Amino acid sequence: MNAPSLPSLLVSHWQLGASVVAPASMAVVVYLAATRRLAGRWPARRTVSFLAGIACVLVALQSGLDGYDDQLLSVHMVQHMLLLIAAPPFLLGGRPVLLALQATSPRRRPALAKALDRSRAITGPLQSLAVFGAVIVLTHLPSFYDATLRHPALHEAEHALYLVAGLLMWSPLLDGDPVPRHRLGGLGKLAYLIAAMLPMALVGAYLNRHATLVYPAYGPPAATLGIDPLADQAQAGAIMWVVGGVVMTAVGLWAAVAAMVAEERRLVAREARRSSLATPEGGPPG
Numbered sequence: 001m002n003a004p005s006l007p008s009l010l011v012s013h014w015q016l017g018a019s020v021v022a023p024a025s026m027a028v029v030v031y032l033a034a035t036r037r038l039a040g041r042w043p044a045r046r047t048v049s050f051l052a053g054i055a056c057v058l059v060a061l062q063s064g065l066d067g068y069d070d071q072l073l074s075v076h077m078v079q080h081m082l083l084l085i086a087a088p089p090f091l092l093g094g095r096p097v098l099l100a101l102q103a104t105s106p107r108r109r110p111a112l113a114k115a116l117d118r119s120r121a122i123t124g125p126l127q128s129l130a131v132f133g134a135v136i137v138l139t140h141l142p143s144f145y146d147a148t149l150r151h152p153a154l155h156e157a158e159h160a161l162y163l164v165a166g167l168l169m170w171s172p173l174l175d176g177d178p179v180p181r182h183r184l185g186g187l188g189k190l191a192y193l194i195a196a197m198l199p200m201a202l203v204g205a206y207l208n209r210h211a212t213l214v215y216p217a218y219g220p221p222a223a224t225l226g227i228d229p230l231a232d233q234a235q236a237g238a239i240m241w242v243v244g245g246v247v248m249t250a251v252g253l254w255a256a257v258a259a260m261v262a263e264e265r266r267l268v269a270r271e272a273r274r275s276s277l278a279t280p281e282g283g284p285p286g
Helices: 006-011 018-037 044-062 064-068 073-093 096-103 109-123 125-139 142-150 152-174 186-209 216-224 229-278
Strands: none
Touching: 006 064, 006 073, 018 044, 018 096, 044 064, 044 073, 044 152, 064 073, 073 152, 073 229, 096 109, 109 125, 125 142, 125 152, 125 186, 142 152, 152 186, 152 229, 186 229, 216 229
16 A cells, blocks of 8 residues: 555545534634725725635645555644644734724624733733743653644644644734734844754754654554655654755745834834924925
């Protein structure tokens, strides 16, 4: 028996399950209903971004990736990368929090804003980094990893945990909170990006370079599919280490540069206002 190729897993072997399709469909319905309440005042690009994020989740959890994630570690890692670094930026690009604030009635908006303010105690940059790093490291411990292969409920909980950790990690970089207490500037986002990449690089390098199987349970299934388990493990490590790092660097640098440009524009506008106030009306400056 030969293992199917990655492209074939993405387009075939789909198995739709209510535990994923139902909440994904509900999220889409609620989001689209909120955009309708704004009567065309919501940018279409944000809606497309949010739908793309939902599509990434469905591909990760309903396509052939989910069918083979307990047989090939490399497939499992592709699934993890979709949940950690692909779906979250698209979902946050849809600006769901801002949409909720704008679509909520004025009477209920203060309560929503208050709930958002309370959530900032656990969604700040440092807290998000801590959660993301802990999730990456702890869920790749052999004892936990093997447990997810034995217990389907824990496996599904792991998927949800990755999506939440990804949303938390990306939020400070992509300004997921419309009114944060402390918004990261350009240099702050660069430092944040480097810190966020470290746990993925460490775990990925460890898997890529390790001389023996870290997760022995993947040995027999990979061999049955005609794949060297160690080569599959090295590929999985490279996916996290290299591919994950490249995607995070690209998106993170774009966010950092955008923040620097915005800071420069604000500085220019501030200086222009000061100059106009210092200039006597009708006379030359100075």
